[in-house]
Amino acid sequence: MRIDEAQRLVQSHYAALLRVGTKMPSDYSDCCSLATDGIACIAVVHDQLGVPPRRPVGILTRAGQGALNIVHAGPAKLLEPSHDFTRLAFAVDESEGDRLVVATSGGAIAVERILPGRIEQIAWQPGGERILVVLADLQTDTMTLAGATTAPRAGDTGAPGLVHDEAPGRRTMQIYDLSADCIAECINPAGTVWEADWCGRDTVIALWSADAGESGWYRPTLLSLDPFTGKHREQYRGHGQIGHLRGKPEGGLVAFVEGVASDRGIVAGVLTLLDPASGEVRQLDHLGLDVSSVRWRAGAGMHIAGLRGVETVVGDVDPEMGELKPIWSSSEATCGAFLPTARPGAPSEGLAIVEAPEQPPVVALLREGAATPLTAILPSPGRRFETHIFRWQALDGELIEGVLLCPLGANGALPLVIDVHGGPVWAWRPCWQARLRAGALLLSMGAAVLLPNPRGSLGRGLAFAGAVLGENGGMGGPEMGDFSAAIEALGQQGLVDVDRVGLTGSSYGGYIAAWLPKLLPSIAAAAPISPVADWFGQHLSSNMPALEEIFLGGRPAVIPDRYLARSPALSDKRTNAPTLIMAGELDRCVPITQALELYRALSEQGSRVELVTYPAEGHSVRGPAGYLDSAARVLAWMAQHLGLGMLPR
Secondary structure, eight states, rough: OOOOHHHHHHHHHHHHHHHTTTOOOSSSEEEEEEESSEEEEEEEEEEEESSBOOOOOOEEETTSOOOOOEEEOOEEEEEEEESSEEEEEEEEEOOSOEEEEETTSOOEEEEEEEEESEEEEEEEEESEEEEEEEEETTTSSGGGGSSBBBBOOOOOSSOOOOSSSSSSSOEEEEEEETTTEEOOOOOOSSSEEEEEEEEESOEEEEESSOSSSSGGGGOOEEEOOOTTTOOOOEEEOSSSSSEEEOOOSSSSSSSEEEEOSTTOOOOOOOOEEOOTTOEEEEETTTTTEEEEEEEESSSSSSSEEETTEEEEEEEETTTTTTEEEEEEESSOEEEEEOOOEEEEETTTTEEEEEEEEEEEEEEEEEEETTEESSSOOOOOOOOOEEEEEEEEETTTSSSSEEEEEEETTTOSEEEEEEHHHSSSSOOOOSGGGGGGHHHHHHTTTTTTTEEEEEEEEETSOOOOOOHGGGGGTTTTTHHHHHHHHHHHHHHHHEEEHHHEEEEEEETTTHHHHHHHHHOOOTTOEEEEEEEEOOHHHHHSSSSSSSHHHHTTTTOOOOOHHHHHOOOOOOOOOOSSSSEEEEEEETTSSHHHHHHHHOOOOOOOOEEEOEEEEETOOOGGGGHHHHHHHHHHEEEEEEHHHHHHTSSOO
């Protein structure tokens, strides 16, 4: 297949999948309840293919599937209702600083104010007089989920400046006073505030680090503070990574999730409660799932979502008894684009954006085990593939699982493409096919697609996620046999032609797509995106060197042998698989030099290799145009080297 043919296929596929030009939402990025019995949501609307979508804020009724009443044109993010649900705050992306917007529950805009930075979190003060925001200076790096790029400095003429500035900006708390219509005086502790929330009316709890760079997020401390005097007290030093910091509106308790995490913004693990007065910390580690979303209900309860294997679970937790009351769960569908996410609705109800491999996302009411759509159910192009939960035994007997997608009615041993998730600490679920880059089109051409959750993945508890920590052998080591065991199991069952196996993935998935062919010469093709090639260079040039220290086990000067042994570009083993490397030139997380090193190393050993770089893209090539182009290149590469459309050999 020629690349121009693949591009036409990808464009046609995504134009239909994303409802391009129809003015109909193809996705929703957030939703929450309002006091008017309405539901606010951020719709994702594609007017043109390959350009950023519109993200307007709208309100719909709980009766469901009526017209969306547009409140603000956006592009919006971070919906946050006041504690009495009578007002709604959200942020709007602006080039010179994000806009904070406050609307009534009926949709009337009450406040619009530009703040000098990127708004990363919004939190209402109990009582509703003030709004706390976590604001990132425009010069700070975005998280890996947003491309890990650095915004140009205002007025930058290109003149020489600092050779390198590890943390040119900061993340701070800012407080907007609604009654005075002004930014209130707020004293931040030195360092960086990554998350913050009110705990009662006068106290703020903050996730803080002294290090202002991205590495600081990996070694967090919880502070309680008075934002107006600056007086603060250390409450807790995490053993792992922390996220989803939520203060109880009435005060007295703080909920958060602590776990093993490799990406800021992707945190799941143990639901943990902190009493700021006594300093007591209590972990609810018996809930049986990795919690990935936490919200306080009106009253004493918590509303959570999380993963149990590949199953998504939404429910309520009594903080006193520590018992989980399930509301909805599914192994065939999920909620949330990156990890399971839900909001509380009425008592015993949840609200979430629910999706499945062949069902586009809908805003849904969760109650008594059912998910009732509140937005229009977009027509599916018809059932085109089958989704299975596939489980296999690793060489040491550990049970591994993943999502296996097969062409509808397929018979015989199929070519296989393994799409490895990022991280390493992340997880595949039965997600919407638009999140699979080239996955749905590979299925249409006769390939099976495996979305594996090897050791290091979420959903199986802290020990399973922590199997790739440096102290346990480090990433690129203990989990590698999980991939080869999957191929062997699929071959033994007659489902896969083991001589026609391809690998792709971005970030950590890109690293595995570059590393596994060194260990498994039978791999027939590889298409790594944003791969790490050389852990020495990665540690010394990335904006988050703490990741290597945590997931390899130390700095390169201390454990050089492991850095060398896990680096694809430094390995003398030959890569037999034809390899297509793709990377964004603006990437600060895995700098473009990593892709260049891998290309040079494979070229020198005589492997078939091509390199495509994207000047305007950051980490994982997630921009609209780059995503489509990379999908077409993965499709064309796998079609060529796996013989897609051909009969199994």
